[in-house]
Amino acid sequence: MRLALSNPQPALLRATAWALIGAIYAPLFLTLDALLSQPLGEHSVAAAAMVAGAVGAAFYGARHAALAASVVGVVAASFVLLALDGDRAFWIAALLAAGLGVLTGLAVDFPSRCTDNVLAKVSTGAVTGALCGGLLGLIAEGFQVALTVPMVVAFLVSVNGILYISGVRPMARLTRQIPARFCAITEGVMIAVIGVVVAGNVWIFAGILMADGQSDRLVAAVADSADLMPIAVAAGVLAGGVTGALLELFEFPWIDDL
Known part of the structure; x- marks a missing residue:
């Protein structure tokens, strides 16, 4: 594979885009890992990487659905924060975001088929994230290696990103076999999942800022990772910046045509 060195501008553009993705991915992964560490233990890294990979893939390649999900999550969390407090508020916000997400997918006519293959992109991000997170877990447990947070984040952003770019097209060919009439349901489910993640993060960080005792266990878990x-x-x-530049230099395809 030859290097594309004649024009540095595309490499700089892609490096900037991937640096922004890394900036979004890192706090999301760290927050999810903190929340999931107690119930899942050593498997929390794989689970957090899976969810963060799915959300990151949506923001990178299916922006209409991701933005809709963000609005749903923020609205749900804001409403619950104004109306309720305590442990139950977190779960009510998540359920409200899920319900609004499904309704949004069913009601809103997005501008392209299945919102730019959102199912393929989110599924690929989730699968590659779980694989990379699982590999890190095996390395840490099997070889008793102490992995630092920067090492974990850098590995996930770079390796997961490369695997995602390599695997999203085969996944898109597979999901194109889904009949068009199921697109609205697919979009609704994807928006619901991302909306739940956004609502949960908004609620957690609001609890930290307000320090009003909301769900001490959840808030404390995130506060410890701050x-x-x-x-x-x-x-x-x-x-992200290095990965984006290398992807362009080695002429990995963009996915904006999917």
Whole structure:
């Protein structure tokens, strides 16, 4: 595979785009890992990487659905924050976001078929994220290697990103076999999942800022990881920038045509 060195502008553009993806991915992954570490233990990295990979894939390649899901999540969390407090508010916000997400997918006519193959992109991001997170878990447990947060984030942003770019087209060919009449349901489910993640994150960080005792366990779990957030974001930005530039230099295809 030859290097595309004649014009550096596309590489800089792609590096910038991937650096932004890394900046979004890092805090999302760190928050999810903190939330899932107690119920899932050593499997929390794989689960957090799976969800973060799916959400990141939606923002990267299916922006209409991702933006709709973000609005749904913020609206649901804001409504619940105004009306309720305590442990139950978190789950009510998640259920409300899920319901609104499904309704949005069914009611809104997005501008392209299945919102730019949102099912293929989200599924690919989830699968590659789970594989990369699972591999990190095996390395940490099997070889007793202490993986730092920057190492984990950099690995996930870079390797997961490359696997995603390589695997999304075969997944898109597979999901194109789904009849068009199921597109609205597919969009609704994807928006619901991302909306739940967004609502949960909004609710958690609002609880930290307001310090009103909301779900002490959940808020404390995220608060404990707050000190690691700057270095995690820096690792995500750096790894994303380098990965984006390398993808362009080695002429990996963009996915804006899917």
